[in-house]
Amino acid sequence: KQEVTQIPAALSVPEGENLVLNCSFTDSAIYNLQWFRQDPGKGLTSLLLIQSSQREQTSGRLNASLDKSSGRSTLYIAASQPGDSATYLCAVGDRANAGKSTFGDGTTLTVKP
Amino acid sequence: KAGVTQTPRYLIKTRGQQVTLSCSPISGHRSVSWYQQTPGQGLQFLFEYFSETQRNKGNFPGRFSGRQFSNSRSEMNVSTLELGDSALYLCASSLDGQTNQPQHFGDGTRLSIL
Numbered sequence: 164k165q166e167v168t169q170i171p172a173a174l175s176v177p178e179g180e181n182l183v184l185n186c187s188f189t190d191s192a193i194y195n196l197q198w199f200r201q202d203p204g205k206g207l208t209s210l211l212l213i214q215s216s217q218r219e220q221t222s223g224r225l226n227a228s229l230d231k232s233s234g235r236s237t238l239y240i241a242a243s244q245p246g247d248s249a250t251y252l253c254a255v256g257d258r259a260n261a262g263k264s265t266f267g268d269g270t271t272l273t274v275k276p
Numbered sequence: 277k278a279g280v281t282q283t284p285r286y287l288i289k290t291r292g293q294q295v296t297l298s299c300s301p302i303s304g305h306r307s308v309s310w311y312q313q314t315p316g317q318g319l320q321f322l323f324e325y326f327s328e329t330q331r332n333k334g335n336f337p338g339r340f341s342g343r344q345f346s347n348s349r350s351e352m353n354v355s356t357l358e359l360g361d362s363a364l365y366l367c368a369s370s371l372d373g374q375t376n377q378p379q380h381f382g383d384g385t386r387l388s389i390l
Contacts, residue, residue, distance in 0.1 A: 209378045214376045261324060266318055
């Protein structure tokens with residue numbers, strides 16, 4: 164059974180800092196890994212999707228990496244802004260079960276002005 | 277392009293009642309997945325539908341059911357509601373759930389059981 168862990172559970176940084184969020188998973192036979200952000204009371208916004216054959220994906224100030232052999236992914240946020248404050252979730256896609264993702268509990272990020 | 281639409285946004289029910297939630301996927305998306313989000317359990321997979329067929333199911337009791345219509349819209353039903361069913365119910369759509377396309381989520385339905 165796939166288990167996804169995100170550390171730390173909460174992170175507070177001053178504006179302008181670069182930061183890294185971590186995601187680890189127990190079963191390396193993944194289909195893909197997707198990073199989301201969730202604002203309070205809202206649904207999930209897709210940030211980046213990394214296919215199992217890829218090592219990283221970039222979008223603007225965000226860069227996500229994937230190391231299947233070690234069961235880890237990182238989300239790097241450059242030059243953080245207060246608007247980046249949200250909960251960040253990683254989700255691992257299951258090759259054997261279409262449409263199913265296993266989620267971590269998230270990292271709640273606060274960027275202070 | 278319109279995103280995933282979930283209705284209603286908020287619902288208040290009492291124990292023992294039943295409820296139906298609706299999800300309209302992004303146009304062209306045929307896979308719809310449902311998740312339950314609670315503070316204690318996080319996001320948990322309920323089930324996934326494609327072409328009006330349930331392809332996968334999570335570990336939830338039979339009180340949780342769903343269906344998908346020919347236009348890919350999906351409904352989720354919960355019968356005999358319990359206090360523990362209070363949660364944010366999220367649906368996600370993707371092209372077909374199997375190609376490497378991202379899942380897109382709606383804003384959810386917040387269900388409160390009194």
